[in-house]
Amino acid sequence: MVARTARPVPAVRAGDVVIALFLLAVFVFAYLHAQEWPFRTRFFPELLAAAGIAFAVIKLAGFGLQAYRHRQWARQAGDETDEQADEQADEHSIEYVFGTAGGRAWLAALAWVTVFFTSLLVFGVFITVPLFTLAYLKIAGSAGWLGSVIYAAVAGGLLWFVCGELLAVPMPAGIF
Amino acid sequence: MFQTFFQSLLEVxxxxxxxxxxxxIAIGFVVGVLPGLGGSVTLALMLPFVFDMEPVQAFAFLLGMWVVTATTGDITSVLFGVPGEATSAATVFDGYPMTKRGEAGRALGAALLSSTQGALLGAFFLALSVPILRPMVLAFGPPEFLMMTLLGLTFVVALSGRNVLKGFLMAAFGMLVALVGIDPQEGVPRFAFDQLYLWDGIDLVPLVIGLFAGAEVLQLMLSKTSIADKTMAKEISGIGQGVRDTFRHWSVVVRSSAIGIVIGIIPGMGGSVSQFIAYGHAQQTSKHPEQFGKGSIEGVLAAGANNNAKDAGSLIPTIAFGIPGSVGAAVLLGAFMITGLNPGPEMLTTNLNVTFSMVWIMVLANIVAVAVAFLLIRQLVKLTYIPGTWLVPFLLILLGIGAFTASNNINDIFVMLGAAVLGVVAIHWDWPRVPFLLAVVLGGLAERYLFLSYSLHEWFWLTKPSVLVLAALIIFIAVWPYVRSARGRGKKPVPAPVEQPDDDLTKVGK
Known part of the structure; x- marks a missing residue:
């Protein structure tokens, strides 16, 4: 007689619990904060925050139950099957890239984003765009000088001509 | 009437x-492709140019530009995951995943042709509908609007996939975000934390851009590869396939267009709402709902068709009653004043030729724009094979400017960055983003209509027949996925599919 293997129960991910706890905190804060307002102002946010609290509590209870059932299943099926429960990810998918990128890649990407938006706020769009484009292509993209300079000049020039001159769209001007 | 209809074509x-x-059309094409610089903003910028024009010429210029932005907005949504317009956000959900697996041609073909079909259906409806729909629109009051809003929220169930509770949590969070700003009842700032910027509430455009495009740009920065993998590309055959898809799934196109027209007619509901309702409906009625969000062609068709049809819908109350059905229509109302036209009965009698010329302009502008876009598709698709590092500066510029132009406030960039963080977290931990966005769109509306309904009818509005009919529809839509899944379980089990070889990636999503 073959023993029946229980249906795999995936482990609870710490990130899921943290997000649910964060949302619970947001809803609790919103509920308490709403108490300061007149009835007509607070009615809807209060209703919403109460619903959010209920959903978050149910979700967290669900995580607790899932963790318990996972432990039961792991004990029955053995630890080696734990990894088999993971779904095979497509290596081109955004989930896969976020999940597998190393700490250095994350740090570099976030640093570039920070540099771009800080420069946008400080120096404005017409200085940031050509300079950032040139720096990013040279350093992160390891591109040649000629291509980088042409790209930076075209990007800056087009932006200035189309958005600045032709359409006169307001642009981040920087603080200088 | 028929004579006027064809005379107006000659005028155009x-x-x-x-x-x-x-x-x-040329301006609309460029504006639609550029994220953030919306059709309504450009309409406002172009208004001064029509002072010396005849009414038909003025609408040929403005309406031609406006309807084209909706069509070409899908191009950036599909190719780069950056919505060209807030109303093109739903096209990103499936269009961009298709691009990433090398099916950009197919996605673009489907999006562009379904957009045209939506516009043609919308224009046809516009020509027929004004006298018929007048009593219906006037019969709608706040209780019916509230029920329509709740109907939109019902699609959270469909849009959450397997994570319904996560979807509800995200939707509740989104509704809280929608409540930021001055309370319309008492004028009290809510969740504004003494920040003047937050008194106006949080704009949808930076949220959409951050939530969807921000995460995708970060992915390009991390992977440094092109958006699409050349080895997975199906080359040009994809365009024809996309075109055939619009005919194969004609009912999705027709139903999504109908949703766009109806919601477009209702003032205050807006295009951002209708795209999600059409998308949710398409997912709910699809034989493969699990593919939505992963590159479903039906999702692209629903979003594309709806996007253009809603513009025609929003013109109906604008022309017939002077009540703009959308922001763009409100700006267009300014053109009526500039050219000396009075929206209302005059547009159906003495100025009927102008009304019909609008129908022809919508048809011709879309046909011209889509023909041009089809000619450029091959070149556009090649953009997705450019190395990621070359695209990143361009996309970061689009993110920054797109967010900033929402209200010309630097804080919009911070909102966009915050939304990007939320988007990354949501993707990484598999929390659905669409219910959040849907709730942001509908949250404020739901509260406003709830209070208006109560002020006008107290709780008796709950017993109105129209409200009860809409409530029954809501219950049906909420329960239907469960009924369908239960019926599916009751059927004979289907044999498991034969495992595909690892390299057969081209069949994903077929």
């Missing part, structure tokens, strides 16, 4: 009017 086909319309 006058060389001078056609040239003006082509200029409008």
């Amino acid at each position: 086909l006058q060389p001078e009017t056609m040239l003006i319309m082509l200029a409008g």
Whole structure:
């Protein structure tokens, strides 16, 4: 007689619990904060925050139950099957890239984003765009000088001509 | 009436009017492709140019430009995951995943043709509907609007996939975000934390851009590869396939267009709402709902068709009653004043030729724009094979400017960055983003209509027959996925599919 293997129960991910706890905190804060307002102002946010609290509590209870059932299943099926429960990810998918990128890649990407938006706020769009484009292509993209300079000049020039001159769209001007 | 209908076509086909319309189409094409610089903003910028024009010429320019932005907005949504317009956000959900697996041609073909079909259906409906729909629109009050809003929220169930509770949590969070700003009842700032910027509430555009495009740009920065993998590309055959898809799934196109027209007619509901309702409906009625969000062609068709049809819908109350059905229509109302036209009965009697010319402009502008876009598709698709590092500066510029132009406030960039963080976290931990966005769109509306309904009818509004009919529809839509899944379980089990070889990636999503 073959023993029946229980249906795999995936482990609870710490990130899921943290997000649910964060949302619970947001809803609790919103509920308490709403108490300061007149009835007509607070009615809807209060209703919403109460619903959010209920959903978050149910979700967290669900995580607790899932963790318990996972432990039961792991004990029955053995630890080696734990990894088999993971779904095979497509290596081109955004989930896969976020999940597998190393700490250095994350740090570099976030640093570039920070540099771009800080420069946008400080120096404005017409200085940031050509300079950032040139720096990013040279350093992160390891591109040649000629291509980088042409790209930076075209990007800056087009932006200035189309958005600045032709359409006169307001642009981040920087603080200088 | 028929004579006027065809006479108005001749008016539009006058060389001078056609040239003006082509200029409008060219501007609309570029504006639609550029994220953030919305059709309504550009309409407002172009209003001063129509002072010296005849009414038909003025609408050829403005309307030609406006309807084209909705069509070409899908191009950036599909190719780069950056919505060209807030109303093109739903196209990103499936269009961009298709691009990433090398099916950009197919996605673009489907999006562009379904957009045209939506516009044609919308224009046809516009020509027929004004006298018929007048009593219906006037019969709608706040209780019916509230029920329509709740109907939109019902689609959270469908849009959450397997994570319904996560979807509800995200939707509740989104509704809280929607409540930021001055309370319309008492004028009290809510969740504004003494920040003047937050008194106006949080704009949808930076949220959409951050939530969807921000995460995708970060992915490009991390992977440094092109958006699409050349080895997975199906090359040009994809365009024809996309075109065939629109005919194969004609009912999705027709139903999504109908949703766009109906919601477009209802003032205050807006295009951002209708795209999600159409998308949710398409997912709910699809035989493969699990593919939505992963590159479903039906999702692309629903979003594309709806996007253009809603513009025609929003023109109906604008022309017939002077009540703009959307922001763009409100700006267009300004053109009525500038050209000396009075929206209302006059537009159906003495100025009927102008009304019909609008129908022809919508048809011709879309046909011209889509023909041009189809000619450029091959070149556009090649953009997705450019190395990621070359695209990143361009996309970061689009993110920054797109967010900033929402209200010309630097804080919009911070909102966009915050939304990008939320988007990354949501993707990484598999929390659905669409219910959040849907709730942001509908949250404020739901509260406003709830209070208006109560002020006008107390709780008796709950017993109105129209409200009860809409409530029954809501219950049906909420329960239907469960009924369908239960019926599916009751059927004989289907044999498991034969495992595909690892390299057969081209069949994903078929």
